[in-house]
Amino acid sequence: MNIIDLDKSSVRELNARLHEKGNGEAPGEWQVLHPHGKHSLAVGLEAPHKVSIEGHAGYYCGGMNMAAEITIKGQCGKGVGENIMSGAIRVEGNAADAAGATGLGGLIVIDGDASSRCGISMKGVDIVVKGSVGHMSGFMAQAGHLVVCGDADDDLGDSIYEAQIFVRGENGALGSDCVEKEMMPEHIETLTRLLDKAGMTCDPAAFRRFGSARKLYNLDVDNAGNY
Amino acid sequence: MAADFEQLLETEIEYFVRADHAVFVLPAAEDRIREAIAARHPALNITSIGSHLKIFKDIGLPADVAARFGPNEMIGSHAIGHTRMATESGISSKNSHPFYAARDFSLVHNGSLSNHNGVRDKLRHAGIDFDSDNDTEVAARYIAHRLSLGRSMNDALQDALKDLDGFYTFAVGSADGFSVLRDSIAAKPAVLGETADWVAMASEYRALAALPGIESARLWEPKPATVYSWSHERLARAA
Numbered sequence: 220m221n222i223i224d225l226d227k228s229s230v231r232e233l234n235a236r237l238h239e240k241g242n243g244e245a246p247g248e249w250q251v252l253h254p255h256g257k258h259s260l261a262v263g264l265e266a267p268h269k270v271s272i273e274g275h276a277g278y279y280c281g282g283m284n285m286a287a288e289i290t291i292k293g294q295c296g297k298g299v300g301e302n303i304m305s306g307a308i309r310v311e312g313n314a315a316d317a318a319g320a321t322g323l324g325g326l327i328v329i330d331g332d333a334s335s336r337c338g339i340s341m342k343g344v345d346i347v348v349k350g351s352v353g354h355m356s357g358f359m360a361q362a363g364h365l366v367v368c369g370d371a372d373d374d375l376g377d378s379i380y381e382a383q384i385f386v387r388g389e390n391g392a393l394g395s396d397c398v399e400k401e402m403m404p405e406h407i408e409t410l411t412r413l414l415d416k417a418g419m420t421c422d423p424a425a426f427r428r429f430g431s432a433r434k435l436y437n438l439d440v441d442n443a444g445n446y
Numbered sequence: 447m448a449a450d451f452e453q454l455l456e457t458e459i460e461y462f463v464r465a466d467h468a469v470f471v472l473p474a475a476e477d478r479i480r481e482a483i484a485a486r487h488p489a490l491n492i493t494s495i496g497s498h499l500k501i502f503k504d505i506g507l508p509a510d511v512a513a514r515f516g517p518n519e520m521i522g523s524h525a526i527g528h529t530r531m532a533t534e535s536g537i538s539s540k541n542s543h544p545f546y547a548a549r550d551f552s553l554v555h556n557g558s559l560s561n562h563n564g565v566r567d568k569l570r571h572a573g574i575d576f577d578s579d580n581d582t583e584v585a586a587r588y589i590a591h592r593l594s595l596g597r598s599m600n601d602a603l604q605d606a607l608k609d610l611d612g613f614y615t616f617a618v619g620s621a622d623g624f625s626v627l628r629d630s631i632a633a634k635p636a637v638l639g640e641t642a643d644w645v646a647m648a649s650e651y652r653a654l655a656a657l658p659g660i661e662s663a664r665l666w667e668p669k670p671a672t673v674y675s676w677s678h679e680r681l682a683r684a685a
Contacts (some may be wrong), residue, residue: 256651274661296651297635315637315667322474334667335632354632354670358520372669 223250230259237264237287247284256296257343261289267306281308284325300327303344316353319346322363328417335372340363341382347417355394357429362391366413376429380436384429385410387421388444393446396435398427447487454482458574465500465514467493476549490538492575496550498621503542523678524624526617528554534562534581541580550621556649557613557634565609579660587611589618603627603673615668617647623677632670639663645676 222234233251246267258277259269264287269311272280275293286425291299294312303322309317313331320336322344328335329346335353338346343362351369358374361384370388377394383406384397393399402424410423434442448461451472460471476495483490494501502515510528517525526544535541544552547653561567564587570576574587577599588610591661592602599618603625606616613646615634618625628636637644639654641663651665667675 255655260651274666275655277650277652293661294651296637313666315635316632331668337669340564 221247221249222252223249223288224349225255225257226253230257233260233263237261237270239269241301248327250333254293258296260285264306275312276287284308294331297327300325300344301432303327313350313404316349319344320346322346324363325417332369338363338382341365347412347413349417349419351388354391355398357382364413366417366426367408368419376431378435379385379431381431383409386429387426390427390429393429396432397429398432400430402426402428447490450481451479454486455479456510457488461654464502465504466518466597467515469500479499492546493588494544494546494552496546496621499546499550499552499619501544501546501552503544505537505542505636524619526552526554526619526624535579540578541583543582544619545580545583545586547583547586548593551590551593552619553582553586553589554617555585556615556636557629559585559612559614561611561612581612582643584615585616599625599675600673609672615629615649617619618656622679623673623675628670630669630671633667636668637665638668638674 234271248344249268249290250272251272254272254274254276256277258275260272260280261278263443267286270287270289272291273385276295276298278296279298280291280295281289281299282304284300284303284306286306288306289308290433293308295310295314299310299314299316300308300322301320303325303359305325307326311327311330314329314333316334316336317339318329318333319327319341320338320341321340323426324343326362327344327346331351333348335355335359336439337352337357338357341360341363345364347366349368352367352371354372354376355377356367356371357376357379359363359378360374363382364386367386371386371390373391375390376397379397380435405427407423410426414423435445447460451459454679455472455474455478457473461468493503504511530542543554546552559581562584566584569587569591574591576583589602589606592605613631613634616627616638635649637648637651641659646654646657656658
């Protein structure tokens with residue numbers, strides 16, 4: 220176990236040590252103490268380390284993650300797992316806005332609530348939220364899955380492309396070009412796999428699916444009011 | 447200055463000085479005080495009025511400014527600090543936050559208003575004076591004007607959602623507590639924290655990290671177009 224205490228080391232030192240060459244061959248377990256909401260913790264990790272942030276994290280924690288498995292034992296700020304490529308991030312508390320923004324792959328699990336714009340412009344990442352998500356979640360989401368075990372606030376899936384959204388609770392007003400779609404057996408299968416991966420025990424049959432009506436893909440002057 | 451006030455207001459006054467600010471306790475009607483200031487000290491910049499609220503603001507590194515005013519020695523029930531990155535008006539003490547616009551009323555703002563010139567014109571027509579060309583002062587005067595029309599704080603902030611265009615997270619201070627409002631897009635950051643002992647608001651968590659009990663506080667982002675308010679009276683009732 221490697222322990223880095225952010226009362227003694229800088230964030231730059233933390234990330235440099237996590238990036239050290241040779242780590243890829245010898246992935247390790249890392250514990251980050253006293254994070255105090257500092258920004259950009261454990262970003263851009265190419266090695267499959269297991270990193271535990273022992274407290275609240277700031278903005279962009281685990282951003283650009285490639286292979287690491289990161290756990291935040293507290294709340295986290297804006298853009299957790301921003302541009303995540305693969306690997307996994309778990310937030311044990313609430314996440315601020317833009318969780319998983321532009322993420323290409325991998326898995327983000329949020330045990331609490333996620334704030335607004337969860338999964339904004341996601342491009343393949345899977346996001347599973349045990350609680351609820353704020354307004355404009357799934358905004359311009361292109362690929363991947365957003366699973367919400369609680370409720371979703373207004374403007375869900377605004378201008379969504381081919382990402383799929385699953386919501387178990389209530390939803391507010393849907394965003395532009397976002398519609399509810401039928402749950403087919405393959406969607407139940409996908410959802411079952413995602414809930415299982417995230418360690419959630421909810422019944423997949425209790426979810427509803429949302430996706431794109433595909434009316435805003437190309438400029439059509441008749442849709443001008445909806446852009 | 448104190449001697450001038452005593453002479454003009456025909457009463458004994460108290461005052462204390464912190465750096466280039468002074469707090470005067472003036473037992474006289476507000477219009478008489480304003481007349482006295484206009485007559486003898488027209489260049490005086492009033493940062494706040496009221497029986498609870500005091501505002502200190504200046505230009506410089508935040509740590510230096512704080513050291514000048516010594517907030518560590520102050521006692522109170524609620525407080526806010528603000529560092530401004532100037533966008534809509536020049537860098538000056540006058541354009542700094544918080545803005546007062548009525549007795550025991552203050553506003554800090556993260557964001558920028560796009561229709562502040564139009565709203566300022568309307569308020570001027572309604573007889574409201576302005577101290578600066580700053581957009582946040584417009585928001586402060588607007589909300590204070592709605593309150594003066596008899597609207598509650600909650601209603602005045604709901605009115606702001608309709609009439610103020612732009613990006614904002616507002617924190618409004620009153621004699622008894624504070625309120626938070628974000629615009630309907632809520633792009634400007636805000637975080638709220640609450641324990642049994644205190645409630646706190648900041649642009650980001652880093653500002654709250656040193657509070658006692660923060661590790662177990664309830665932390666969340668305020669929703670868009672939603673008024674959040676806390677008052678001592680309400681908290682006392684709840685307790």
